[in-house]
Amino acid sequence: MAAQIIDGKAVADRIREELRARLARLVSSGVRPGLAAVLVGDNPGSQLYVKMKGEASEEMGLAHWTIRMPADTPQPALLAEVARLNADPQVHGILVQQPLPPQISTEAAVLAVDPRKDVDCFHPETPAGVVELLVRSGNDPAGKDVVIAGRSNIVGKPLAALLMQKAPKANATVTVAHSATKDLAAHTRRADILVAAMGAPRMITADMVKDGAVVIDVGINRIPDATKKSGYRTVGDVDFAAVKEKVRAISPVPGGVGPMTIAMLLSNTVHAAELSLQT
Amino acid sequence: MAAQIIDGKAVADRIREELRARLARLVSSGVRPGLAAVLVGDNPGSQLYVKMKGEASEEMGLAHWTIRMPADTPQPALLAEVARLNADPQVHGILVQQPLPPQISTEAAVLAVDPRKDVDCFHPETPAGVVELLVRSGNDPAGKDVVIAGRSNIVGKPLAALLMQKAPKANATVTVAHSATKDLAAHTRRADILVAAMGAPRMITADMVKDGAVVIDVGINRIPDATKKSGYRTVGDVDFAAVKEKVRAISPVPGGVGPMTIAMLLSNTVHAAELSLQT
Numbered sequence: 001m002a003a004q005i006i007d008g009k010a011v012a013d014r015i016r017e018e019l020r021a022r023l024a025r026l027v028s029s030g031v032r033p034g035l036a037a038v039l040v041g042d043n044p045g046s047q048l049y050v051k052m053k054g055e056a057s058e059e060m061g062l063a064h065w066t067i068r069m070p071a072d073t074p075q076p077a078l079l080a081e082v083a084r085l086n087a088d089p090q091v092h093g094i095l096v097q098q099p100l101p102p103q104i105s106t107e108a109a110v111l112a113v114d115p116r117k118d119v120d121c122f123h124p125e126t127p128a129g130v131v132e133l134l135v136r137s138g139n140d141p142a143g144k145d146v147v148i149a150g151r152s153n154i155v156g157k158p159l160a161a162l163l164m165q166k167a168p169k170a171n172a173t174v175t176v177a178h179s180a181t182k183d184l185a186a187h188t189r190r191a192d193i194l195v196a197a198m199g200a201p202r203m204i205t206a207d208m209v210k211d212g213a214v215v216i217d218v219g220i221n222r223i224p225d226a227t228k229k230s231g232y233r234t235v236g237d238v239d240f241a242a243v244k245e246k247v248r249a250i251s252p253v254p255g256g257v258g259p260m261t262i263a264m265l266l267s268n269t270v271h272a273a274e275l276s277l278q279t
Numbered sequence: 280m281a282a283q284i285i286d287g288k289a290v291a292d293r294i295r296e297e298l299r300a301r302l303a304r305l306v307s308s309g310v311r312p313g314l315a316a317v318l319v320g321d322n323p324g325s326q327l328y329v330k331m332k333g334e335a336s337e338e339m340g341l342a343h344w345t346i347r348m349p350a351d352t353p354q355p356a357l358l359a360e361v362a363r364l365n366a367d368p369q370v371h372g373i374l375v376q377q378p379l380p381p382q383i384s385t386e387a388a389v390l391a392v393d394p395r396k397d398v399d400c401f402h403p404e405t406p407a408g409v410v411e412l413l414v415r416s417g418n419d420p421a422g423k424d425v426v427i428a429g430r431s432n433i434v435g436k437p438l439a440a441l442l443m444q445k446a447p448k449a450n451a452t453v454t455v456a457h458s459a460t461k462d463l464a465a466h467t468r469r470a471d472i473l474v475a476a477m478g479a480p481r482m483i484t485a486d487m488v489k490d491g492a493v494v495i496d497v498g499i500n501r502i503p504d505a506t507k508k509s510g511y512r513t514v515g516d517v518d519f520a521a522v523k524e525k526v527r528a529i530s531p532v533p534g535g536v537g538p539m540t541i542a543m544l545l546s547n548t549v550h551a552a553e554l555s556l557q558t
Contacts, residue, residue: 111394115390143459143460143461144461145461151443151444151445157440157443160439160443161436164430164436164439165430166430166457166459173454173455173456173457173459173460173461174455175454175455176439176453177452178445178452179445180422180445180450182422182423
């Protein structure tokens with residue numbers, strides 16, 4: 001039987017549709033959710049992400065602001081800007097784009113954001129996107145053995161924390177494996193749900209996956225490809241072509257977890273605006 | 280071969296010995312580490328814990344204060360007291376004893392403590408005690424398969440977060456199992472290191488443990504015992520008598536993790552005082 005290919009774009013579109021209804025209710029209560037992104041310096045990747053987030057907010061009908069600060073901004077100036085946004089009732093979500101220049105402590109910047117406005121942090125976007133992809137594709141993690149390969153602070157660790165909770169969309173038995181794991185394949189092979197988040201191109205091969213498992217690929221890796229005009233193509237952490245032959249469901253790269261990220265950011269901003277009405 | 284019985288009392292005494300040397304250096308720099316405990320209401324268990332912590336601080340030579348507030352203290356009054364302690368340079372560690380009365384949000388109280396003074400939170404005492412017990416008994420978790428049975432917010436989850444880090448005394452492949460785990464024994468049986476923290480008397484039986492494993496028992500359960508004057512005795516989450524016959528090392532209850540907890544609180548307070556000198 002052919003594996004279900006989990007279509008992240010379609011799931012993200014469904015989430016945006018639901019958000020439109022919540023947004024309409026907020027607007028009719030006089031609240032337009034607003035997202036402020038703070039961009040320090042001119043890292044091209046960061047500029048692109050912030051631009052995409054702004055366009056997605058615009059398209060959804062959220063208020064949005066991009067605050068650009070020079071690369072040599074001293075830490076107190078950034079913290080003062082965050083404090084101003086914390087105090088601004090029109091701003092429901094604040095996003096300090098990383099990486100930050102070396103004179104600024106990422107931890108200090110993250111801690112400065114009012115927790116009620118920290119849309120990046122209260123449900124980190126990629127982990128929340130993985131959970132939504134699972135649940136909305138009919139693969140609820142409750143009671144399942146989930147193995148997460150990779151322990152990054154932005155994916156592996158927060159995803160483990162989400163999935164092990166006694167809560168809906170969670171309640172899984174969670175293992176976090178990584179570079180120091182003595183037998184990675186022994187762990188991946190027993191997973192009902194395998195999340196690949198190591199950042200190693202196509203490292204998860206078919207022999208490392210159980211028949212009938214569900215596989216979510218968080219990897220985004222560029223590998224050389226002479227047949228492409230750009231000279232490279234993007235692959236995940238999973239050997240998709242081989243693994244899809246034995247699993248029940250698998251998310252592709254691109255088109256799996258990627259499209260979920262911005263949808264979750266919008267969702268977090270709308271949620272923050274809803275909370276602001278309750279207090 | 281007889282199992283190593285991991286003696287928590289002896290390890291805790293060694294830690295206190297080391298702390299005395301660090302304390303002497305601090306005092307010679309003009310800093311006496313100080314621990315403030317805030318006790319709201321008259322829960323007898325909380326009173327006992329706070330008393331034990333005060334006595335241990337006294338015995339170690341730390342400054343210590345117990346702030347007692349009535350059971351009907353409004354949340355703003357508690358937060359104001361915490362703010363006062365945050366601002367007091369003589370106070371290096373602040374401990375808001377839980378449980379708190381219903382009119383006070385535990386989360387708000389915990390978030391109010393200056394992170395640099397949050398001795399309960401930056402290395403939660405029981406999880407940090409488990410890590411020290413492992414390392415100091417010669418059972419470093421690095422590269423090992425660790426299975427934690429139990430996902431409480433005060434033990435299972437923070438211990439998992441500690442052990443999965445890429446750091447000394449950590450770097451383990453960590454699984455968190457719990458009440459929704461479909462086959463608990465399948466997980467416990469593959470553990471190199473098994474941490475029992477479910478709060479279920481002697482639930483881990485010998486058939487659930489691998490030959491030669493290391494077992495840390497966090498459980499503290501009272502079971503009826505007619506032969507005792509009190510009518511009960513204290514047992515852990517592990518069937519100690521049977522399990523010790525097949526493992527490499529095991530911590531008993533009482534005398535294992537228990538004695539470590541207060542030693543770690545003292546250690547966290549001394550550490551906070553050392554950090555205060557650096558900034």
